[in-house]
Amino acid sequence: MRHNHRLAFVGASGVSLIAIVASYGTFGAGTSGASAVNGAYVPGGTLQVSMGSPPESLDPQSGYSSESQEADWLAYTPLVTYAHKSGLAGDTLIPGLATALPVVSNAGTTYTATLRTGLKYSNGVAVKASDFTYTIERDLKVGWGGDSFYTSNIVGAAAYQAGKSKTISGIVTNDATGQVTIHLLAPYGAFDNVLAFPSSGLVPTGTAMTALSTNPPPGVGSYTITSVKPNVSFTLEKNPLFAGFNIPGIPVGYVNAVQVTVQTNADTEAQDVLNNTSDEFDWGDVIPPAYVAQVSTQAKGRYTPETEAATDYFWLNTHIAPFNNILAREAANLAVSRVALQRLASGQITPTCYYLPPSIVGAASGPCPLGDPSGNGSFTASSLGSPADIALATNLVKKAGLTGAPVTVWTENREPFEAFVTYLNSQLNAIGFKSTLKVVSSGVFDPTIGSAKVDPQAGWGEWSQDYPNPGDFYLVLDARSIEPVNNLNLGYVNDPHIQSTIIRLDKVQSSDLASVASQWAALEKYVDSKDYQLNFGYESVPFFLSDRVDFATAVFQPVFGDDWSTFELKG
């Protein structure tokens, strides 16, 4: 998922200062109700959740951000879904509305699944197999952000989106038997992960083909989304019908309701959870440096950093100067200290030179081509012959004849991203480039840098998994992702070796990924040797809850984050 916009500590404003001061007045104030009682954990109650950034839409066929998906995956269960478990176990696919995981046939081009019987939407309407076709059609009509997952894989999906057909010819359903058959254009090993997107979560046939952001459609899930006030708040109310479906592995939920409030000030957010006036710190935010020590001491037993499959990197535009020159890219890589960047992220990233996070099959290990990333920037650089990173980088820039070459580095105006790029800008200037920092408002950052007209030279990027598969991460290095607008491949990397490898490995079924792990790892080493992008950190995210929540049983789900259906409150 491109640029997880939730990793931020926002508080750089007078409002934050006021909020800090004001929040001191609420110390020890606790929420009304359950939190005051030091009893056992019991089902019921209302979970108070802070969300750092608002979801762009809670309609499952419209919302693509992690904020949207965190809520939607509890309200819109697809044919397959992920286990409600922490750690690597949470990456496992389990049957959702289907009776079993899809059967793959015809050399990986046909997926067949059968709906469970007796399923009903939250409004009481019975679920039909043909609703699946309608749901995918709605994804394409409403314009879901990841619609290319469908159009580039399902037979007839692109034609439907282009208005050339009335339905998606590659999806065949039988309402009588509940069977759903999907024909693919070519084998795509991660297609079962595509089926697990909340956007594949079924909605009734006839639902409006427009984004229902303020009044999301009915779905099949443990909760239903209600009372949506865009950019302010929304509620998840328990779906009384869901318990009757007895779907194994999908909890029916403990709390009666989840009240989600957008709180863009990370200082206030942290203070609220410390004071138990909010039950959850948004895992997409970074705990501000001012609160790191306080959280570690005051919130022992209810805070832990969780590893997220997400990597921070600087993309370097390889089709224009100066980063079309490998020496310039090597110089940039040498000039940047991963440890410095780790500190700019309040210690909440793990230094790296590789792209694939450790939890993803194919993640590379062993020494980085440029040395140890945790070496304070002093790479051993054995392959390049000098341990002096800045001096060596400067020489490389000179050798390339690029001293004084202008570079503009791009970032959005949120921390720690702005700090990351400010640092990159400083280091590029230190090694001889004439670098300028360009700060763009968060709301327009992605469209701006993704425009071919802007054609930016370098900047901050982050990829967090859409699904646990190396192919998902390699979308940003896939030449097919280069687009005139909403470009994903910001480095404009078009390397025949990468292309042929991706196309070959993308065909491998998720269940067989381990068999090609070494090939993905080899690709990682190859990409690193070409310095196509400057990878610098694997993200860890805060799993930080109030005293009211049973921390021992609460799940941090690696794909969707905090799993509210596993949160139980004190009675």
Next chain:
Amino acid sequence: MTLDGTGTGRVPIYEGGVGLPVVPAGPYTAGVGPHRLALRRLRHNYTALFFGSLFLLVVVLCLLAPVYARYIAHTGPNDQHITEVLNINGRSEDVVSVTGVPIGPTWHSRFFLGADADGRDLAVRLLYGGRTSLAIGAMATAVTIVLATILGLVAGYYRGWADSLISRALDIVWAYPVYLLAIALGVSLATGGISIGPIQLTSGSIFVPTLVIGIVYVPYVARPVRGEVLALRERDFVEAARALGTSNLRIMVSEILPNLTSTIVVFVALQLAHSIILEAALSFLGAGVQPPAASWGTLLSAGAPLFTVAPYLTLAPAALLVVACLGVNIFGDGLREALDPRATVRAGR
């Protein structure tokens, strides 16, 4: 009231009567020009002089920023030392800790006031930031004064449709709260820059906030100037010039403008303080000076989230901002009093 004719005696303003204050006699004012008289008054306003000196001290310190950076702190304003370890009194300390908290004041040449969250020397950035803030303040004031004086002169002198046109245009600007207008303009221009014919300003240019600040304050100066011109144009010396066939432009420049000097001088001082504060506000909100350039506003903005663990990041720029603005404001007040012909004459030698 008596004048002794020597120019050195004291002039009693009030004499004798019960209930009336007796003011010590001042020096002779006969034959002394208004500007010299003002200077005499100002010389005896110690409060104004003290605060004026304070402002001057801040200006000098900021002008010396490159010297401080090069010879004392040994680092530039944008140089980051995130992973550097300092030896402070035999103790090793990270410039930025592993959890992202910067080092506090060392009271040594390096990182005298500590570091910011990006590992940059706060004292160096404070001085460089001061240069930026003061430069923007001064240039914006110049823009305001020049534009306002021209508009006020033309409107007040010509009256009629010219006055109506200019006054209504000023009213439109006036109708918007100055901060809201500045933020709106600042946000749109700070990211996109300005491109109007030959005027090409990139988004990071300090001339963008300069122009924004300069323009939004124009009505606040132009209207009083216009009022004064309306009065001046009816005076005998203007009538005389007109009778002699002097052109309108010449009357405005040679006859009216010199009589506006006192007003303009006072506005310059007061406007400078306003401009510096508005720059700080805009930069604080991200609509003024763009990173990584420093200004007092950007420093305040960067320090605010760390207030509980590193209050000096906020307090240091705030203190300089207060000192500079208070200094120039109180000095401006003193100047106004000194230039006011109706002010109590207490001019000494």
